[in-house]
Amino acid sequence: MLAQVTGRPELLGVPAGTRLFGAGVGLDSLAGTLLLRHVQRRYGVDVAAEDLNLDSLETLGTLAAFIAGRI
C-alpha cells in the first residue's frame, strides 16, 4: 500500500521499523492521507478518527500493529 500511494515500488521491501515521516519514506500530507484512506477502505479501520496524535504512523510496524488490533 505504501509503495502504491507514494508511487515508489522500492518501498515494497522496507523493514517494519522504518520511520514513515523520516527521510527514508518521507511521507507527506498527500501520501499520508491517501495511505490512511486505503487502510480504511481495505481494513475498515479509520486511523485518523481513533488516533488523535497519529502516533500509530511512527513506523510501518506501529501502523500495522494499530490496524491489526482493530480489525
Place this chain on the structure above:
Amino acid sequence: MIKCVVWDIDNTLLTGVYLESGADLPGADPALAGVLRELSARGLLSAIASRNPPAAAAYVQQLTGADFAAVECGWGSKAEAVARIAAELSLAPDAIAFVDDDMLERAEVAAALPDVLVLTPEEAAEAPGWPEFSPAVITAEARRRSQLYAERRRRQAAANEFGGSRDDFLRHAGTQLTIAPAGSDDLPRLHELSVRTHQLNSAGEPVTQADLARLLDSPGDTVITVRLADDFGDDGLVGAAITTGNGRSSRPDARVPAQRLVVTVPLIMMSCRALGRGALDALLAWLCRSAAADGAAELRVPCLVTERNVPMRLALAAAGLRAEAGGVAPDGRAIFARPLTGELPPLADWVTIE
C-alpha cells in the same frame, strides 16, 4: 478540447452528502447545475463518478434534468472510474475533465491520469469560459487559467516519470519556496485563501480582510506568507500563517510555576495546489525554527479536528507536534504543541526566507 466532464456527487453536484442526509436530501449546486445545462447546450458530455449507490446518480439526473453519458457509481478508486468512463465513451484522457470537492480524490486522479483536466467545483463553475470548453468568447483571464492547468498537468506528468523521492523531484523541478512577512497588497489574496482552504486549514473558519489588516499592524502578531514556484510555473501566494508570540504559559500543576515563552499559531492555511510540494512542511519547519530563534520554548497550534483536515493533522504530526492532554475540546479543537528544543524539522534547501 474537453469532450466530457466527469462529476463527483457529494459536495460537488449536490450541496451535501447523499447518504448522510436521510429523508432530507441535499439540493443541486445551482452554479454547477447551470454549468451542466451550458455544457449540454454546447454538445459536451457529462458523466458521474461517485462513491454512492446508483440511486444517487438518478436523483441528480432528476434534480438537474441532465443526461449523463456514463455513470460509475461504486466503491472503488475514482481514478479507475474515470479511466473506465474514458474507455466506455472512447475518449482519450486529455478530452476529459474531472470535478471533485475532495483534494485527495483530485490528487489521486491527477497522479493516475495526468492528461485529465482536474478541477475543484469552484473552478468548474468558471471553466465554461476557458478555451478547452470552446465558448463563444474567451477572456484573457480564462486563457491565463487555462495555461495554469497546462502547467499543472506537465508537472504531474514529469513527477510520474521521475524515479526518486518526492524531495528529489521537487529539487529537480527547480522548486522555489519563499517565506516572507505579509504586506497590505497580500490582504485580498489572504482573505480569499482563508475562505477557500478547507482541508489544509487549521482554524476551519475564514478571516476577514479587516482582521488581517489589524494583525499586520499589531506588534504582538505576525502574518507570514508562502509563495511557490518551479520550472513548470509560478503559483504565487499559496499559503500563510498567523502567529502570536510572547505569550506566557504558566503550568499550575508544576511545583514551581514556570513562565515560558510560547508562540501560538492561530491559523495555518495552504492552497490545495501546493499539496505534495513540501510547502506545508516548510512552513511548519520555519515556524518552529523562527520561534526557537526568538527564544520561545514551545510552539502551539490550535487545530480543528475534523475528517476533512486530516492532511493538516498529518503535517503537524510529521513536524513533531502532539495533542495536549485534554484532547478535543467542545468546540472541536485540540491544541497541538511541541517543545522547541532538540531536533527541529529540517528546512529544505530551496526555501528562501525574506
